[in-house]
Ligand SMILES: NC(=O)c1ccc[n+]([C@@H]2O[C@H](COP(=O)([O-])OP(=O)(O)OC[C@H]3O[C@@H](n4cnc5c(N)ncnc54)[C@H](O)[C@@H]3O)[C@@H](O)[C@H]2O)c1
């Protein structure tokens with residue numbers, strides 16, 4: 001083949017790849033392309049996009065969302081490797097139609113028409129780093145992605161996983177305010193992993209079933225801002241002071257425990273994908289109109305004097321439909337709350353200033 005022919009065939013391959021996204025891509029030799037197939041897609045269900053879908057969280061999250069019966073269309077967007085991830089996941093014989101999108105020029109196509117957008121895009125921690133050390137890179141990534149959401153799917157529910165969540169949620173809110181699309185009920189910071197960890201660790205200490213254990217975790221998603229309310233655990237139970245100290249410390253530092261164990265290769269990905277899907281599923285059940293869908297999330301809130309705070313919220317067709325108060329706190333928790341608020345205030349301000357500067 002001469003170079004002109006090679007270039008022409010590469011051009012045709014590029015066009016074909018665009019017209020036939022990987023979920024429907026077939027070998028030329030079989031003589032069928034997407035247009036020839038009888039499947040029409042469009043089954044009842046929600047349209048979900050994952051931004052950062054080729055990453056450590058993104059891949060298992062995509063796998064689990066492809067298994068979710070509430071999802072009819074799943075868009076996988078990243079700046080690298082989405083063709084491979086999409087081809088792989090699209091072979092699963094579950095209902096959702098999967099489409100891959102690669103690079104900034106395909107962001108708008110990835111977002112158009114979405115009901116729920118989940119954002120795990122961005123760099124993870126290495127040992128010795130705080131989540132705030134990720135701000136310089138991840139703030140810009142979240143800003144760009146949210147500008148795309150404001151333009152292409154301003155009604156979508158947005159689940160923000162990228163760290164530092166305490167600042168990236170205020171960044172998202174400011175981007176949407178600037179675009180005139182901000183709906184505080186639709187922007188949710190994902191703190192579900194703190195709850196998942198709290199349920200696991202408390203169940204372990206007390207000898208309970210983690211699936212039957214419910215630990216509210218409020219505040220934010222970093223160090224002392226992660227505030228487990230052990231006085232409100234269900235089923236009702238009591239702890240020794242030693243157990244309270246151990247559990248509070250382990251829940252607040254669960255992320256660091258994983259970062260150190262992974263020794264430089266990243267942070268929690270598998271438990272995070274599990275937690276992200278648990279939370280996304282709750283958002284979709286809310287959108288469907290299910291009653292009493294309640295989870296903890298970091299949202300615009302008037303529960304404290306801070307503009308953002310994580311508490312239990314009720315999810316519905318409009319996103320966050322009710323924000324629950326903190327409930328009665330004991331002295332230990334009240335002291336923890338003061339520490340959490342101090343650090344949270346600075347992280348929120350940092351996020352807001354990043355957009356307003
Ligand atoms: N909220 C939580 O509880 C929680 C838990 C774990 C990790 N995290 C955070 O999630 C983020 C991702 O973690 P990970 O382990 O998946 O990291 P990773 O590096 O494995 O994956 C990140 C992915 O984001 C992609 N990406 C980078 N810039 C992008 C852009 N502009 N647009 C789209 N995609 C882009 C990368 O290509 C990569 O595929 C980190 O910031 C991490 O700290 C949050």
Ligand SMILES: O=C(O)C[C@H](O)C(=O)O
Nearest residue numbers: 125163254255256267268
């Ligand atoms: O700890 C991290 O950096 C990742 C995440 O926020 C976590 O809690 O696991």
